[in-house]
Amino acid sequence: MPDCALANLLKPLEAMIIHPSLRQLGYMLSLTLVVGLVGCGKKDSDEEDDSGGKSDAAATVATVDMTNGATIVGTVKLDGAAPVAKVINMGGDAYCGAAHKTSPVSDDHWVNNGGALVNAFVYVKDGLGGKTYAAPATAITLAQKGCTYEPHVFGIMVGQTMKVENDDQTLHNVHSVSAANESFNEGQPPGTPAKEHKMTKQEVMIPIKCDVHGWMNSYAGVLPHPFFAVTGADGKYEIKGVPAGDYTIECWHESTKSDAAGVTQDQKVTVAAKDSKTVDFTLKAQ
């Protein structure tokens, strides 16, 4: 009988990560952390580990250590004049038009005081050595409210459920335009139950749009790990629980291009256990 004492002693853990983005306030990742099989010999061939995968060394699922993990924080700024905000004319749909006292402004290149860039997606792009993490059981909600998507930019893990809700009394048609994952394209009349989707592959970013209302768009960053964040109204982000190591951190913003490629900037950082490092980004105005 192989010695699995380590795995037996360390039961699955749970950790909660509060996402720092103000745009995703209340969005919590409940991570079921599964102890890997390191140190264990071969298990019965029909036995599966807690991640649902076959129990072999290659299926090891990493854990997030919130106590010893490092924190990476920073501010994303725009270098150059902020683009003129676009006023959205929702008059083509009476319901949407009536949902706003004043015409809303597009948040596709939302810049606040001091050039703080809102809705930038910052994530660990490289350095985790292929580790995979179990998706949290909690779903990410993409709401259609007042004929806009909330949130406009968000991160989600591979295998995590995305619930698309229609809170409006008008028809929406949610349409993902994915390169790596299977796209979806479906009408959602008022009162329709939430549509659920799971992405199976890493993809930064997947544009999501409404085919009824051309101004509605959102972007999902899909990753096999939980080390990502979206900048809030102050342009700040925070990523917690990062294991010690050397990383490439990427900052993505849709820019005025408003497409999946957007603009990106990469930076290297090395973190030790319990470190707190600052990685700021400055993106050139397009």
Ligand SMILES: [Cu+2]
């Ligand atoms: Cu719509």
